Amino acid sequence: LPVMVQNLVGYLFISTDLAFIARYKEEGLSAVSSVTAPYFVLLSFMFAVGQGVTVLVSKAIGGNKKELGSRVAENAIFMMQIFSFIYFFFWLFLGKKIVELMGAKGEVLAIGSDYISILAF
Numbered sequence: 799l800p801v802m803v804q805n806l807v808g809y810l811f812i813s814t815d816l817a818f819i820a821r822y823k824e825e826g827l828s829a830v831s832s833v834t835a836p837y838f839v840l841l842s843f844m845f846a847v848g849q850g851v852t853v854l855v856s857k858a859i860g861g862n863k864k865e866l867g868s869r870v871a872e873n874a875i876f877m878m879q880i881f882s883f884i885y886f887f888f889w890l891f892l893g894k895k896i897v898e899l900m901g902a903k904g905e906v907l908a909i910g911s912d913y914i915s916i917l918a919f
Contacts, residue, residue, distance in 0.1 A: 801849055808841070815913075829910035832900040837889070837917055844881060847874075889918035 812834050819826035851874040858867030889896075893914035894907070902910050 801845070804845065808838075812838075819913075823909070825905045826909050826913075829897070829902060829906045829908075830913055832902050832906070833893075833897055833910045833914045833917070836896050836900065837914065840885060840888075844878070844885065847878065847881070851878075886918050889914050893918065 812830075816827060816830055819830050851870065854870045855867045855874075858864070858870060894911035897907055897910035897914060900910075
């Protein structure tokens, strides 16, 4: 249930962005659409790691190995912080290239790279 809610909130966030940007400028709609696919591919990796950690910790706690569950959770928090920084810098510095690879040009490229920089934060 928490994973489903997390994904629904993410999609709601993007849908809200699309609705507001589409009313402002049609090129913005194209830019946001070209950014969401690669953004969510990498973000899904982060979600998958989080779900895997949840399973491992739950299994350890259910097996009466609370020390192991605690160690798995601590290691996961540390590793996810590292992944988060890599993810942030990836989109901050390579976001424009990714949007360009998606076929965006001109104003759509400018809006898309600005949008991906905002999403990176």
